[in-house]
Amino acid sequence: xxxxxxxxxxxxxxxxxxxxxxxxxxxxxxxxxxxxxxxxxxxxxxxxxxxxxxxxxxxxxxxxxxxxxxxxxxxxxxxxxxxxxxxxxxxxxxxxxxxxxxxxxxxxxxxxxxxxxxxxxxxxxxxxxxxxxxxxxxxxxxxxxxxxxx
Amino acid sequence: xxxxxxxxxxxxxxxxxxxxxxxxxxxxxxxxxxxxxxxxxxxxxxxxxxxxxxxxxxxxxxxxxxxxxxxxxxxxxxxxxxxxxxxxxxxxxxxxxxxxxxxxxxxxxxxxxxxxxxxxxxxxxxxxxxxxxxxxxxxxxxxxxxxxxx
DNA sequence: CGCGTTATTAATACACGATATCATCAAATC
DNA sequence: GATTTGATGATATCGTGTATTAATAACGCG
Numbered sequence: 001x002x003x004x005x006x007x008x009x010x011x012x013x014x015x016x017x018x019x020x021x022x023x024x025x026x027x028x029x030x031x032x033x034x035x036x037x038x039x040x041x042x043x044x045x046x047x048x049x050x051x052x053x054x055x056x057x058x059x060x061x062x063x064x065x066x067x068x069x070x071x072x073x074x075x076x077x078x079x080x081x082x083x084x085x086x087x088x089x090x091x092x093x094x095x096x097x098x099x100x101x102x103x104x105x106x107x108x109x110x111x112x113x114x115x116x117x118x119x120x121x122x123x124x125x126x127x128x129x130x131x132x133x134x135x136x137x138x139x140x141x142x143x144x145x146x147x148x149x150x
Numbered sequence: 151x152x153x154x155x156x157x158x159x160x161x162x163x164x165x166x167x168x169x170x171x172x173x174x175x176x177x178x179x180x181x182x183x184x185x186x187x188x189x190x191x192x193x194x195x196x197x198x199x200x201x202x203x204x205x206x207x208x209x210x211x212x213x214x215x216x217x218x219x220x221x222x223x224x225x226x227x228x229x230x231x232x233x234x235x236x237x238x239x240x241x242x243x244x245x246x247x248x249x250x251x252x253x254x255x256x257x258x259x260x261x262x263x264x265x266x267x268x269x270x271x272x273x274x275x276x277x278x279x280x281x282x283x284x285x286x287x288x289x290x291x292x293x294x295x296x297x298x299x300x
Numbered sequence: 301c302g303c304g305t306t307a308t309t310a311a312t313a314c315a316c317g318a319t320a321t322c323a324t325c326a327a328a329t330c
Numbered sequence: 331g332a333t334t335t336g337a338t339g340a341t342a343t344c345g346t347g348t349a350t351t352a353a354t355a356a357c358g359c360g
Contacts, residue, residue: 057319057338128286170356208310
């Protein structure tokens with residue numbers, strides 16, 4: 001098979017020395033089309049809808065692998081519940097999580113490339129991505145709080 | 151009992167309208183003394199070593215509560231395994247996670263207070279903390295990689 | 301300082317997300 | 331096309347986190 005139609009992220013998988021299997025490409029496709037913040041259960045269901053022959057374990061293994069390659073990242077919305085996986089589109093992702101209603105508000109632009117370059121030099125690390133989360137009350141919840149003192 | 155010896159974080163619990171129970175204060179103490187990145191299991195064990203009468207569920211509830219107050223935050227080191235909880239000492243925390251050996255390197259200084267103020271204004275939110283994670287290879291692993299092409 | 305109210309707890313049984321295992325399979329290389 | 335080796339899928343199992351409820355202790359108030 002030729003490589004002409006490989007997605008950039010699939011290419012990264014191969015470049016890192018991993019086989020481009022059906023299971024991995026399906027999981028990657030589901031996450032890419034998912035629009036962010038899918039739980040493992042949602043991913044399992046969607047993968048199964050695409051190809052019922054793909055097993056649970058392979059989905060979890062694929063998620064682990066994609067995480068190690070900084071293609072996706074597991075995050076907690078609420079504490080302790082199953083994580084949601086977010087794509088790190090250009091290696092990074094940023095959001096605000098409301099600690100009252102658990103709403104997630106994404107935003108662009110973190111201005112962290114300078115800090116990343118600093119860290120690479122100071123700590124002798126090779127960075128491939130980052131995640132920035134802010135916690136607090138969203139607009140609705142903070143309005144509510146003001147009016148009800150509670 | 152007088153309030154003279156309340157820790158600042160315990161004070162925050164009370165100010166938010168929650169009772170300062172033995173279970174909550176014990177969990178908080180364990181996390182504060184833990185030096186960051188304790189798993190729930192480690193926290194459970196240490197809490198039990200301090201006071202064996204405290205039940206599992208109370209520990210998880212305390213962790214949830216402390217998370218909602220942005221006093222701690224669950225994070226994933228490796229994908230899919232049990233989370234580790236980090237203190238957000240002044241409302242924020244920053245680290246680099248090595249995607250090869252899972253080592254965690256903490257650093258100070260993120261320069262994000264300006265961005266936080268911006269977001270509060272633009273999104274009409276009230277922020278109480280943040281977490282910044284970088285992913286990549288640590289010094290040891292990136293040296294290894296260079297010498298072994300692998 | 302003790303009493304009443306009410307949030308919180310402890311104990312247990314349970315649910316369910318994630319994993320270990322291993323025989324089978326298929327992707328990449330030549 | 332054959333070979334090598336990493337990856338898969340099925341299943342049994344594990345272990346973290348949760349629901350439930352009667353009992354308890356923290357806090358405010360007199």
